[in-house]
Amino acid sequence: MTTKSLRQAYGETLVELGRENKNIVVLEADLGKSTMSILFQKEFPDRYFEMSIAEANMASTAAGLALTGKIPFINSFAVFSTGRCFDQLRQTISIAGLNVKICGSSAGLSDYGDGSTHQSVEDMAIMRAIPKMTVLVPVDAHQTRQAVRAMAKRPGPCYIRINRNELPFVTAEQGDFEIGKLYPVRDGGDILVFANGVMVSKALEAADSLAKEGIAVKVVNVPTVKPLDKQAVLAMAAGFKAIVTAEEHSVIGGLGGAIAEAMSEAPVPLSMVGIEDRFGTSATGYDELLACYGLTADAIAARVRKMLGRR
Amino acid sequence: MASPATVEKLQAKALTLREHIVTDLIGVGKAGHLGGSCSGAELVAALYFHKMKHDPNNPAWEGRDRFLLSKGHAALVQYAALAEAGYFPKEELGKCKTLGAMLQGHPDMTKTPGIEANTGSLGQGLSIGSGIALGLRLDGIASKVYVMVGDGELAEGQIWEAAMAAASYKLDNLVAIIDNNQIQATGPIAERMDIGPVAAKFAAFGWETIEIDGHDIPAILAALDQADQIKGKPIAIIAATVKGKCISFAEHNAAFHNGAMTAEQMEIAKSDLQKLRR
Structure with missing residues (x-):
């Protein structure tokens, strides 16, 4: 069974979106080589903001960028992008329905070596409880690409949970992914x-x-x-x-x-x-x-x- | 230098904002953030009625300057300014915080014309302002972003994350205005968490700092003009203010951070403001 890394697909899709829409901007909290947002930086350095190890500021800064019509993607490990900036995601972004996209990378147990501090067992629960939030969990690299493209098109806050490892393909390359569909x-x-x-x-x-x-x-x-x-x-x-x-x-x-x-x-x-x-x-x-x-x-x-x- | 007529107009506006806060937005027997709203009245008046480019008939005008109230609990002073500027009818002021009202307890951009972002969870406005400043710069729009920050919320770590980032990104289109009234909800700031020398802290983070009397209209206007000339770094105007300014029983009084006025106090407040009219 062929496999591909979901985070690699995520990073590649950000680049694809960046080419199609100049309003796509990407914010990172010093994990770009893990989340693969770094691929976007290579092609669009002016639209890539390294916010360093300050996730709360990254989230609120993304809110500001969204207020100027940008479509910001914020990136970190799922434990941090949901836990460390929960209040920012709730207060400014979700109450106003701002168009901020949240990537929870290395989600679940997929960052197996790093242990409990870096493994997210509750990110879906946290994000699901926030009104107006969309929560996506793609199954493979193909669906990751389709889901990232769909979330960029959908107005409002959206969370995507990304596995760190290579996973087998379950869906077809040209799948018919739609948000909300089973x-x-x-x-x-x-x-x-x-x-x-x-x-x-x-x-x-x-x-x-x-x-x-x-x-x-x-x-x-x-x-x-x-x-x-x-x-x-x-x-x-x-x-x-x-x-x-x-x-x-x-x-x-x-x-x-x-x-x-x-x-x-x-x-x-x-x-x-x-x-x-x-x-x-x-x-x-x-x-x-x-x-x-x-x-x-x-x-x-x-x-x-x-x-x-x-x- | 602002003309004496401009100064006089803005001084009168600041009193008008306080009158709206006292009589329309709070009233008798109801809790309301009187102290922190009154401390920023001159600063807000100077921005909305002199300094900022904005269009009450087109709140989303792309070329507007932005004002964010990071200390969202002081929304009353911004509501008063927006109503005076014509963003919505003044009748809305009397409905503030009632069910279904356009004016919420804290600023809500989805309900109130002229509000730029939902703030009130403290410590986040400077980050939001930085994001707007970055976005404006990407689009080549020469607007300024003014963020009023409370001195109490300087205890929030995110303020300093934003301070670091704004300087790192050289956001010279971002102006933080610190409403330095020295009192937070439960008492003097220095007795809770001593924030120390505010200007020195911002300077150490790479900001240009300007210290003024936050109730002195000519000084406020001069500082705002000076901020326009700074290139390559964000600007912090540290405004020394008095919590509850102009309302005798509320000045320097933490009880009126969010206190309710008696009918007698309401009369005193009205009379205090009337006496300050020329």
């Missing part, structure tokens, strides 16, 4: 799995092994966590014995939370695979760390069996 990636009639980010390919893997046991799993990629199309979720869930959600995020307030909110009036049992209210930790490899937190195909398969009452 994307079924495998059909099946027994259990419905809603997943996003790295957990989509894990869910597909789980579906493959469950098929051998005669269990048909439908897998839906949810790259837009907010706004979530509640009617589409309800329509998709109708007829299934149970729903499983899978995310590289705390089970509190992320994708599972969003699906549970949408399903709260519909009687379909739901179970969440995610990080069980814990912080991250250092590891020598990404898969090793995901396994430590139960974010594996096997864990999803086991949860599906449990929801079907099988062992």
Whole structure:
């Protein structure tokens, strides 16, 4: 299976947008070589603002740039771009609906070596709780490109969660990405799995092994966590014995939370695979760390069996 | 040098702003940010009724100078100025902070014509102003960005992040006006977190600094003109002011940071302002 780094795709897309629209500006907090915003700096040094290690000032400065008609993208690791400047994102940017784009890079456990301080388990929850905020979680490099292009077009604040590592392609290069749309990636009639980010390919893997046991799993990629199309979720869930959600995020307030909110009036049992209210930790490899937190195909398969009452 | 007629006009405007603050925007028995609104009245009057290029009939005019109130709780003085300038009918002043009102407790650009940004979470206005200054420079627009900053909010770390960034980016189209009234919500600033020598701090961060009496109209106008001549660095005007200025019982009094006036105090306030009329 071919793979590509999502942050590389992110940086390349910023450059693409920069060529098409002179109002695209990029702000960075000294992590440009990680977020890959540095690619934009090389081509558009006048529209790239290194704000150094001062994320709060970066966010409010972006608010000011948006007030002059620019489309600023602010960049840092997801823990910092959501946690360190939460108040700035809330007060000036979101209350007024300013056109600021927020990149949460090295999200989830994907920065496996750096440990709990640099791994974001709650960024989706934080951003989802802010009124007017759009929250995107692309599944692969193709969808990253399409999502970044879509967020640049959509007026108002928008957060994108970017994985640090190379991930397998799930979508086609010329996909039909639209903000708010749900994307079924495998059909099946027994259990419905809603997943996003790295957990989509894990869910597909789980579906493959469950098929051998005669269990048909439908897998839906949810790259837009907010706004979530509640009617589409309800329509998709109708007829299934149970729903499983899978995310590289705390089970509190992320994708599972969003699906549970949408399903709260519909009687379909739901179970969440995610990080069980814990912080991250250092590891020598990404898969090793995901396994430590139960974010594996096997864990999803086991949860599906449990929801079907099988062992 | 401003003409005596201009000075007199602006002195009278500052009193008019205070009258709106006292009678229309706060009233009797209701909490309102009287102290910090009155301390900046001359500065705000000088900007809106003399210095700034702006068009009340076209608040979004691209060539306008921008005014941001980082100390958003002093919105009353800006509301009074916007109404006097004609951004909206003066009747709106009496509805301030009521349900559905155009005038919110803190500045809201989505509701009020003439408000440039949502401020009030303290310490953020200088950063927002820096972003506007950067954007104007990218577009080749020669407008100025004026940001009124409270001395209390200088305790916020983000102010100093912005101070560093604005100097680093040589934002000579950015003018910070520090309303240095020495009192914050619960009492004297020096007894809470001593912010020390404000001008020396901004100078150390690479800013041009100008120290004035913030109630002296000729000094304010001279400082604003002087700021136009500075090239290659941002400008901080440190204005020594009196919290609650012109209202006898509120001057230097932290109780009127956001206090409510009795009916007797309202009469005293009105009489204080009337006596200052020539």
